[in-house]
Amino acid sequence: MSEEEEQVTNDSPRAEPEHEFGFETRQLHAGQRPDPNTGARAVPIFQTTSYVFEDPESAAAYFNLQEYGNTYSRIMNPTVAVFEERVANLEGAAGAVAFASGIAAQAAALFTLLEPGDHVVSSSALYGGTVNQLKHLLRKMNVELTWVDPDDLDAWRGAVRPETKAFFAETIGNPAGNVLDIEPVAAIAHEHGVPLLVDNTFATPYLCRPIEWGADIVIHSATKFLGGHGTSIGGVVAEAGTFDWSNGRFPVVADPSPAYHGLQFHETFGMYGYLMKLRAETLRDLGGALSPFNAFLFLQGMETLSLRMERHVTNARRVAEFLQGHELASKVSYPGLPSSRYRPLVDKYLPGGPGAVFSFDVAGGRAGGQALIRGVNLWSHLANVGDAKSLIIHPASTTHRQLGDEELAAAGVGPGTVRLSVGTESVDDLLWDLERGFANVAATLEKESAPA
Amino acid sequence: MTDLTRYQDPLRIQRVLNTARTIAVVGLSNNELRASYFVGYYLRRHGYRVIPVNPRAKEILGETSYPSLLDVPEKVDIVNVFRAPDALPGIAEEAVRIGAGSLWAQFGVINLDAARAAEDGGVPVVMDRCIKVEHARYVGRMHWLGFNTQRITSVRAGLQ
Structure with missing residues (x-):
């Protein structure tokens, strides 16, 4: 036993040492600890819209994002948070934000990093709903889109423009089964200072973890294999936390935000900056929040993923x-x-x-x-x-x-x-x-x- | 890649956080939108005594700001650093001189020579870690916002 370990053991017997837990352990435990108030072992369903503040200073600290605090269930909820952390943990991400559907998650992930005049490069082998979303929603946001054959690396490279802000693809294309060559596609994106967004719905983190191959943002329709039982609609965005949002291409993330009293999300929150913006601005403003009951059902499903x-x-x-x-x-x-x-x-x-x-x-x-x-x-x-x-x-x-x-x-x-x-x-x-x-x-x- | 494992050991981090009371924040900004202000504010909310060390300010977070660590008139448990990596050796030397309990360098504040010098002088080092994030991970509420705390435990802990 090292000197360090001994000291801690004496001071606080429950100190948590470094240990790499296996996937099967994490799919059961990640994101949840026994409820400190009641001792409940299962994840409690916090069916509440809002949360009582201790005092005006605490309330202000929560709204200012100076303290991690619950304010309103459109933006955060303790049951939903367990689901978010579990997905983040299994994907190897810095964190995650849940949404009312996979399509809502996808819209939010893109909305957070795009501005009018931007451009997106996307695989053409996608779920039909995603094709519609990219084609029409982006057009309405005045964002241009280039479809590429996901198997053609030169096509990805050739589609990049100065205003390109994202690469988008599915790990396994729906329904034709194209498998994305994640590593080189991520490398091409990064050569240009652009993040790679991957929809990992069909693989789930059990079969593939795109972040390990260079993807920056992973999206799921949790409706599918994560939940696994066809009971609930929901989605989630997980971010690796390693992309440099201050590389000059993303003033929308790096510059003082007019939507949050001048906060510079990437500078202030570092590896958590994109996720903070995704939650505190995009989820706040688009409003597609996941219900706590659906999060509970997804968690039940994920225990057996x-x-x-x-x-x-x-x-x-x-x-x-x-x-x-x-x-x-x-x-x-x-x-x-x-x-x-x-x-x-x-x-x-x-x-x-x-x-x-x-x-x-x-x-x-x-x-x-x-x-x-x-x-x-x-x-x-x-x-x-x-x-x-x-x-x-x-x-x-x-x-x-x-x-x-x-x-x-x-x-x-x-x-x-x-x-x-x-x-x-x-x-x-x-x-x-x-x-x-x-x-x-x-x-x-x-x-x-x-x-x- | 520099190996920082020694300076990021979870047991050391938990011990430092659990035993400290007074934290001198070197490079604490008076601008409430800066990361250092977020951290200072957070630490004070969680019961630590926060002492600003910033020669360009007289008072931050309602506390007297000192020009250097050597001017701080009380015992310091953690020296928390928000400065460029090349400022770390000087700060490490001062941390040793005042007998600080530990030296904690924030994300990106990496200087191996400084870390070695501090530890040679008897001051344990945590480096390239955010003290707010680590506190929130082990003691606080980081898990309320969907962040990956990487904690797995079935122990029933106290209220947050």
């Missing part, structure tokens, strides 16, 4: 192999298949497996895709992913419906494309049900090709 993801991946692999061998299926996009061109990137970034969401093309185009969906009973036909239950959808008629043909193609969606989110059921039942769906596809195609 690693266990669920392992099972999701095992089942997804079996389903992908089944589809690859099926005569009525083609273009199975699961990057975990040995034939996938993303295989080297999966080995590097997603050694535990590339999640459980992917797409494939059903024979017979639109009619074939719809016949498959009509023919299954166990797979749930709905617009979500990341539930413990298996989900199926036809993107061209639903999630990606607002996209033109070219945008559909860029997102890897064809008329017969079906997207699966493989759940944690008995995998034989999932295959049995898909086989029934394919029988319906075969019957439909036969009927169509039969002479009238």
Whole structure:
């Protein structure tokens, strides 16, 4: 025992020594300690709008951000804070701010660092809702946007302009399964003093931690695998805390803020500056706060994140192999298949497996895709992913419906494309049900090709 | 990369914070929007006696400001430094001369020669860490705003 350790042991027996806790420990404990007031072991749901101040000086200190204090649940809430810290911890971030949805989180992450006249470079292989958000919301903010093929490093490099303020991409593209080569894309962004924002929803921090590869901001739709049970809508933004917001490109973060009595967020709060601004200004002004009850449900889900993801991946692999061998299926996009061109990137970034969401093309185009969906009973036909239950959808008629043909193609969606989110059921039942769906596809195609 | 592990040991940080009462803040600003003012204000709120050391001010946070550490007329438990790294050797020397309990250099205030000199003189050093953040991490309420405290414990602690 070192001299230091001995002294502390004598003074305060509960001093906490340095220790690297494992992922499974942190998914249960990070962000929460037993409630000091009651001793409650589970996370209490603090269903309150506001908090009583001790005295006027304390109230002022909280509003001035001189003291960490609760003021109003649109801006912070102790139950939501446990969820935020747990995500930050699992992602290896300095902190996190939760939002009412993944889309709200994404809007806030960008809004905090953008100004009119700025420019964003984004992968074109994205969730349809994100494509809409970037295309229309940024246009209304007078921010220009360049789409790039995420696999083309020269395209990322070539798209940078003096007014570029962010690179945006998904770890695993929805629904085509592109795997982002995070390290070089982050390096290109950093060469130009620009942060890389990564939507890590499909991988979760159990399978990939983009910050370890150079990403600066990680966004989640917690609605999906983090929550894992399809009960609640929510999102979260985690920031690494290592990006230099004072590099001259981000006066909106570094200069005295007119929205917070002249505070210079990066200078004053250092590695926590962006997160402070995200909370104290953006969340305050856009208002998309996560409810404490939803945060509680997400926390319940996250306690089993690693266990669920392992099972999701095992089942997804079996389903992908089944589809690859099926005569009525083609273009199975699961990057975990040995034939996938993303295989080297999966080995590097997603050694535990590339999640459980992917797409494939059903024979017979639109009619074939719809016949498959009509023919299954166990797979749930709905617009979500990341539930413990298996989900199926036809993107061209639903999630990606607002996209033109070219945008559909860029997102890897064809008329017969079906997207699966493989759940944690008995995998034989999932295959049995898909086989029934394919029988319906075969019957439909036969009927169509039969002479009238 | 300079190895600062020795100066960022969690047990040392907790001991310094838990045993100190008086903190001299060298380079404390009178501008309430500066980081040093945020820290000084915070430390005073949490019961520490904060002594400003800044030759350009007479009074900060309602306390007399002294031109140098050598002018502080009482025992100092922590010398907390908000100055450029090249000012650290001089401050370390003064910290040894006044018999300070410890020397705490803020984020980015890194000077290994100064740290060695302080420790040779019997003054333990914490370096490239923010005293407000570390206090908030172990004793305070940093976890109320979604920051990653990196703490994992099932111990029921006191009220914050």
